Amino acid sequence: MAEVGCLTKDETSIDEEIIQKLMELEQWVQGQFQPDLTLYFDVTVKLGRQRTHGIKKVDRFEQEEDEFFRKVRNGYLERADRFPERIVVVDASRSLEEVNKLVEELIILHCK
Numbered sequence: 001m002a003e004v005g006c007l008t009k010d011e012t013s014i015d016e017e018i019i020q021k022l023m024e025l026e027q028w029v030q031g032q033f034q035p036d037l038t039l040y041f042d043v044t045v046k047l048g049r050q051r052t053h054g055i056k057k058v059d060r061f062e063q064e065e066d067e068f069f070r071k072v073r074n075g076y077l078e079r080a081d082r083f084p085e086r087i088v089v090v091d092a093s094r095s096l097e098e099v100n101k102l103v104e105e106l107i108i109l110h111c112k
Contacts, residue, residue: 018075034086037110039103040076041092045069 043051045066052062080087088106092099 018071019078022075022079036086037106038087039106040080040087040089041099042073042077042089043092045073047093 048069049066056062077089080089090099090102090106094102
């Protein structure tokens with residue numbers, strides 16, 4: 001199976017306010033229900049901007065500074081560290097074909 005992983009705490013700058021907001025959003029959307037499997041497609045802020053450039057109209061969200069996106073990314077990576085039994089970080093910097101293959105493998109493995 002292809003490699004999945006996430007950054008270590010030493011490699012991230014965790015913003016507890018962002019993490020708290022993510023938890024509040026999750027509670028509002030899901031209530032007491034938790035998914036069995038969550039796939040977090042991780043890319044750097046730079047790569048994310050490169051991939052979205054020109055494919056959609058820039059809205060308020062995309063106008064945020066890079067630091068905002070770094071904090072959000074780090075918040076999701078921290079959540080994956082806290083809940084590794086249900087949140088899998090997928091290295092989405094790979095090609096579309098590689099990511100598709102990995103996702104298929106993860107879903108098959110999870111459904112066994």
